[in-house]
Structures are given as C-alpha cells and as structure tokens.
Amino acid sequence: MIRVRFAPSPTGALHIGGVRTALYNYLLARQKGGTFLLRIEDTDQTRYVPGAEDYIIRSLRWLGIVPDEGVGFGGDYGPYRQSDRKEIYQEYALKLLERGHAYYAFDTPEELDAQRSSVENFIYNHSTRQGLKNSLNFSESETRAWLDQGKPYVIRLKVEPGRSILVSDLIRGDVHFQSGELDDKVLFKSDGMPTYHLANIVDDHLMGITHVIRGEEWLPSTAHHVLLYEGFGWKDTMPAFAHLPLILRPEGHGKLSKRDGAKFGMPVFPTDWQGTDTVEAVQGFDGAGFLPEAVINFLALLGWHPGDDREIFSINELIESFSIENIAKSGARFDYEKAKWFNQKYIQATDNAVLAKHIQPLAAAKGYRTDDNFLQTVAALMKERVTLLPDFVETGYYLFEPVKEYDTETLSKKWTPAIGPIFADLTQMLENLEPFDALNMEASVKAWMQEKGVKPGDILPLLRIAMAGTMKGPAVFDMAEALGKTETIERLKRLINRNA
RNA sequence: GCCCCGUUCGUCUAGGGGUUAGGACGCAGGAUUUUCAUUCCUGUAACACGGGUUCGAUUCCCGUACGGGGUACCA
Structure with a gap:
C-alpha cells in the first residue's frame, strides 16, 4: 500500500510550488488507493511563524487536497508535528552514533565561520574533520568530559570517502x-532538535x-539520505524518490519566490x-x-502532462x-495568463447557482443586493465575460x-439631434410594456423599429449605454429584464436628461 | 569555485533516427453574435551551439554555452 506525505515547514504562507508538490502526492495516493499524510516540519524554531500551520491546513482544505492523516487529521503514525517527536530523533541519533555512522562535533558556529572565511571552499568532511573539535579526534574520555561539562555539540553524519552513491x-x-565530495551533514543540532536530514529519514x-x-x-542531499537509510539498516524499505522540477518566476531569473506575487501583481499563494x-x-x-x-x-x-491533448x-x-513518468524534467515558468484562462473556463462551466454563492x-x-435569484441572473449574464470572480461585481x-x-x-456618435424624441418614444413604449421580459421586449422593440423606420x-x-454605460456587456x-422595468425606465430617462 | 539536474514556438508542453515537428495559452486576422464576451476557423512562432555515430540526426553519444538547484547547527 502506497503512503506519501506532504511535509511543509510552517514558516509563512504556503508557496504555490509547495501546493503543486502536495497535489502530486495527493493524486498518486488517491490513484493507488494509498494514504496521503500531512507532516509539519518545524524543527527550525527560529523560523517558526505562528498561524502558518493553520494556514497550510486551511489552504489544503480550500483546494480539496485533504490529507488522510496528519496534523489536524489524526492517524496511527503520530505525532505528525516534528517538534512533538523530539525524543524520537534523539534516540535515533544515538543509535547512529553507536553504529559508528555519526560523531559528536563541538565546533561552535563562530569557529566554523572562521574556517569558511580563512579556508577557501571549506567543507566539513573526511579531509578536514581531523583538524576539528569532534569525537573522532578526541579520546573517549575527552569526549565524555566535554559532554559532561554541558558543552554545546551537534551530531554529524560520518561520510566515508571512496564510494559511489546511487540515487x-x-x-x-x-x-x-561521489561520497568524497559530500560533507558531514549536521543531523542533530545543539538546541536538541534534529535537522531536516535526520528528521525526514526517521519519520519517513x-x-x-x-x-x-x-x-x-532536495536532489543533492538525497545522497546523504541514502547513506542514512543504510546507516540505520533500512535500505530495503527505503522509499522511492521523485524530484519535481521547480516553478520559475514568470520573467527574469530564478525560482518563483514569495515576493514575486507583489512584484508581478499575481497571487503565488493558495x-x-x-x-x-x-x-x-x-x-x-x-x-x-x-x-x-x-x-x-x-x-x-x-510540469505534468496527461499523454494526450486534454x-x-x-x-x-x-x-x-x-x-510520475509523465512529469517533466525541466523547470516551468509560472504563466499567470494561462492560470486566468483556466479560471475563465471553470467559471463558464460552473452552474449559476454555484456561481451565485x-x-x-x-x-x-x-453593499449590493444579495438575493440568490438575482445573483444567479448576474451569473448567467456575466459568466461568459469574466475571468476572475470579482469581475462579476466590478x-x-x-x-x-x-x-x-x-x-x-x-454617445456623441449615436445621440443625434433627431434621435432624442425617438428615444423618448421608445422609453414610453417600454414603460407600458407588459410583461417586461426579454422575449416580449425584443419582439415589441423590433415591431416598434419597423413602425418608426x-x-x-x-x-x-x-x-x-443607457443601461450599462458601456458598449460591452450582456444582450x-x-x-x-434583469434590471426590471422601474430601474430600466429610470436609466433610459436619465440618459435623455443627460443629453437634453 | 565545486557537485547535481536540465535545454522543442514568447509561455506550458507532445513527439521522436527519415514527421508538413502536434496541441494549449498569448498575439493577429476572419466567421457567428446588430455590443462585448463566448464559440468556430485561419495565421504567427521552436528542436541552444559544435563535434561525433549513422545512408540519414531535432531525436543517440561527447563537449561547449546557457538556465536551474545545492554547497547552513534553513527546510
């Protein structure tokens, strides 16, 4: 049975690229009769944004991509919030230490910064770790002493050089x-929280x-993840990986970012x-x-195609x-025009009753009238000429x-001196028209035109123009008919007065 | 810098050793609608470059260029 997860970080509004990731996971789960779960990856306490978790859940619900398990959805594999799983990671980090696939490192962030600025292309790995403060260089008692003194430490993955890792x-x-090119990634931070790398392997x-x-x-760090699965002895149940191409900004360089929404005047959040x-x-x-x-x-x-022209x-x-086979390999530019086209199509295909809602x-x-009957009429009259929902009222x-x-x-072209009285005559005719519906009106106006030449x-x-002010709009x-006789006549008279 | 991934119309993409390189968005024109829009039709425009391999490469291989990502005690 397939089990997939969407694992966002609660660092703010959910990016549209994340939404697509969630969608693909959801589609696969539904298709295979599997399970789609939501895991909240809040291991970076400094980036935590209150409300972000609720936002993610609300957005998924709005989109209809509802998880089967996860934060806010229950399930037998919880807790699904990583900050609630702190002890679990500690336990597994220790396990890796025992197996010799990880080690304690006591280098402070400042010391590492110093290394990076003095040593070109500094990388914490097999070639540099012997010169640094870690349990690989310390004696066992020395390490014990540092630990007992409560010195801050991290736990790093011990990557051995000389082998090729297949993803x-x-x-x-x-x-x-090549393992020799990989760094000894931090798995467990000095604040007692795991990094993404440890947490995601343990949780998955x-x-x-x-x-x-x-x-x-995530593709570059997947090599580390494979090493972790090996280190834990979980290689045979390692999940299959599928790395999605990124969504790029509509123009210019780089991937779509949160700020692009404001920059290009389009939404990038659900x-x-x-x-x-x-x-x-x-x-x-x-x-x-x-x-x-x-x-x-x-x-x-x-980023995905169905294999045909639909x-x-x-x-x-x-x-x-x-x-998954039909997912593209290259990054896709975010095309807002196409997004609007889809919305237009969907509005056209949506029932008036639903649109009215x-x-x-x-x-x-x-502050407009909101009676359902009328709104359904508005929907019927406007649905072929709007792109976004607010267009209905704008x-x-x-x-x-x-x-x-x-x-x-x-107006200046059509409102000739001669037309005034004729228009007034038509207004009067309509004022006496009964019933005041489109069909009857059309027949009557046609007859009237015939008669008056x-x-x-x-x-x-x-x-x-009397009714809408513009040459664009419904018949x-x-x-x-939608306006009703009173309002229609009022508008016709208003135009007459305006041109008098 | 180093590592990884990618490259077909402006954009999203199909395709694949011999094709008129297909569709969609956009744009342009036309038909319908005495408006606009819808709908329909037509047009516009692409295989990054250089070497191979081959009878033949846009398609396979190798380079180059370009784009993207990674290179944190962030995810």
Whole structure:
C-alpha cells in the first residue's frame, strides 16, 4: 500500500510550488488507493511563524487536497508535528552514533565561520574533520568530559570517502554521487532538535512512507539520505524518490519566490494570508477570485502532462490520468495568463447557482443586493465575460447600481439631434410594456423599429449605454429584464436628461 | 569555485533516427453574435551551439554555452 506525505515547514504562507508538490502526492495516493499524510516540519524554531500551520491546513482544505492523516487529521503514525517527536530523533541519533555512522562535533558556529572565511571552499568532511573539535579526534574520555561539562555539540553524519552513491529517481533516472565530495551533514543540532536530514529519514521510515515526492532542491542531499537509510539498516524499505522540477518566476531569473506575487501583481499563494508582525499580508488565489478547481487544474499541468491533448481535468480525471513518468524534467515558468484562462473556463462551466454563492460575499462587501435569484441572473449574464470572480461585481457593477461612467465617444456618435424624441418614444413604449421580459421586449422593440423606420444600429447601442454605460456587456433585453422595468425606465430617462 | 539536474514556438508542453515537428495559452486576422464576451476557423512562432555515430540526426553519444538547484547547527 502506497503512503506519501506532504511535509511543509510552517514558516509563512504556503508557496504555490509547495501546493503543486502536495497535489502530486495527493493524486498518486488517491490513484493507488494509498494514504496521503500531512507532516509539519518545524524543527527550525527560529523560523517558526505562528498561524502558518493553520494556514497550510486551511489552504489544503480550500483546494480539496485533504490529507488522510496528519496534523489536524489524526492517524496511527503520530505525532505528525516534528517538534512533538523530539525524543524520537534523539534516540535515533544515538543509535547512529553507536553504529559508528555519526560523531559528536563541538565546533561552535563562530569557529566554523572562521574556517569558511580563512579556508577557501571549506567543507566539513573526511579531509578536514581531523583538524576539528569532534569525537573522532578526541579520546573517549575527552569526549565524555566535554559532554559532561554541558558543552554545546551537534551530531554529524560520518561520510566515508571512496564510494559511489546511487540515487534512483523516478523522474530523472539514476544519479550518482561521489561520497568524497559530500560533507558531514549536521543531523542533530545543539538546541536538541534534529535537522531536516535526520528528521525526514526517521519519520519517513517510521511513518511507512513508500514514495518521496518533493522539490528538486532536495536532489543533492538525497545522497546523504541514502547513506542514512543504510546507516540505520533500512535500505530495503527505503522509499522511492521523485524530484519535481521547480516553478520559475514568470520573467527574469530564478525560482518563483514569495515576493514575486507583489512584484508581478499575481497571487503565488493558495489562500489569503493575514500576515503577522514579521510576515506581511498577501492575497491568495482565493482572494484574487480563482475557483480552487481551476488552480488545481492549472498546477497539475505545470510540469505534468496527461499523454494526450486534454487540458481541462476534474480532480477525478487527474487522479485517473496522473503518472510520475509523465512529469517533466525541466523547470516551468509560472504563466499567470494561462492560470486566468483556466479560471475563465471553470467559471463558464460552473452552474449559476454555484456561481451565485461565490458572488454573494463579493456583492455584500460592496453593499449590493444579495438575493440568490438575482445573483444567479448576474451569473448567467456575466459568466461568459469574466475571468476572475470579482469581475462579476466590478465589470458587471451596472447590474447592481446606476451607471457611473458613460461611453461618451459612442454617445456623441449615436445621440443625434433627431434621435432624442425617438428615444423618448421608445422609453414610453417600454414603460407600458407588459410583461417586461426579454422575449416580449425584443419582439415589441423590433415591431416598434419597423413602425418608426428606425434602424437597430441607431437605437440599440443607446439602449445599451443607457443601461450599462458601456458598449460591452450582456444582450440589451436580458439586461433590461434583469434590471426590471422601474430601474430600466429610470436609466433610459436619465440618459435623455443627460443629453437634453 | 565545486557537485547535481536540465535545454522543442514568447509561455506550458507532445513527439521522436527519415514527421508538413502536434496541441494549449498569448498575439493577429476572419466567421457567428446588430455590443462585448463566448464559440468556430485561419495565421504567427521552436528542436541552444559544435563535434561525433549513422545512408540519414531535432531525436543517440561527447563537449561547449546557457538556465536551474545545492554547497547552513534553513527546510
């Protein structure tokens, strides 16, 4: 049975690259009938951001990528928060020490900094460790003494030179590393917490993880991880690795970072983040007006392809079609235009009743009417012409409140001296129209045009501008019906007065 | 610097020893809609470079260039 994990650090809002990692893990688990768990990797106490854990859980729920186990979800392999597993790591670090695969090191951060600045390309490894303060150089009693005196220490992995380490990656194939080039990574920090390297191996083993799907930034340290599995004697149950290509910023250099959201005017986080004293607030895909299904679809195709030309996928279709083999090797630039296209597609395909629910809070925030029937009408009239949810109340504001700005250019062309009385006549005709619905109105206006000898192109644009102020928008008669007779007539008269 | 990964239209990608190198976004044009949008059609544009291997390489191999990642008592 497959078991996969998403293991973010609670250091702030969840990055969109992390969301994609979570998604791929989730898809694999669902497809294979396995388990998807959420583990919180909070071993760096200095980077801990309050609220980040809740944010991660909230975001996963919004996206519909809900873990089967983990912090906030229960499960038999807990605790799932690494700070709650402190003693476990200590125990395993000691085990590694006993087996001779690790050693105590007493060098202070300052001493190491000094080494780095005086020795070019300094690296703590087989070639330098004999000159440093560690239990490999100290006698047993000396080491004991340092420990007993309560001197700060770390535990480092003892990497022996001279061998080739194979990392078999599901996406990249076999990758070889020379052990002599690897450093003696710190496994256990002087504050009593493990580093990522120790914690992730111990946890993945204890939690029965079968596949590690994570970002490419972990590929270089995977050699160390293989060494750890060997050191613990867990090589035969070592999980399979799949290192995902990174998501790059839309333009310029480097991977997409948290600050790029503000820089490029687009969200890079799933949901809104209120911010803290140290981390500023940011808008997420939800606040920007994206449907979670659209975000999922967009992200799924950013680095993975189904093997055919399909682009629109429901979550169930993704689960069915997903495969690690079809994950791309190269980094993908974050294409916000494409993300918006997906959202537009999803809005078009969403039922009016559902859209009305999304429009409701947006309308309420603007003090607009929020009755469901009307919002469904707004959805029906606008869904083919919006990209983001807020467009319903912004682009389509005139469905909720009087026209704020008239397209004066069109007006000056169409509102001729002769048209005034004719427009007034039409207004009067509509005022007496019953029932005031689109179908009846269209028939009546057509008959009226026939009778008066007015061309559609002379009168319809004016009707439209009277109601919406702009030449863009839903069909005129649909708009009039949505507005209702009173409001429509009021707007027509307002235009007459404006041009009088 | 050293180590690792990568490189097909502007972007996301398919493909693969002999193809008109396919799709999507974007952009441009057209049709439909007496608006706009939707929808449909058309166009635009790519195999980083140099050596091999081969009858033939965009595809395989080796270099180079470029891009990305790593090189912390961060994850």
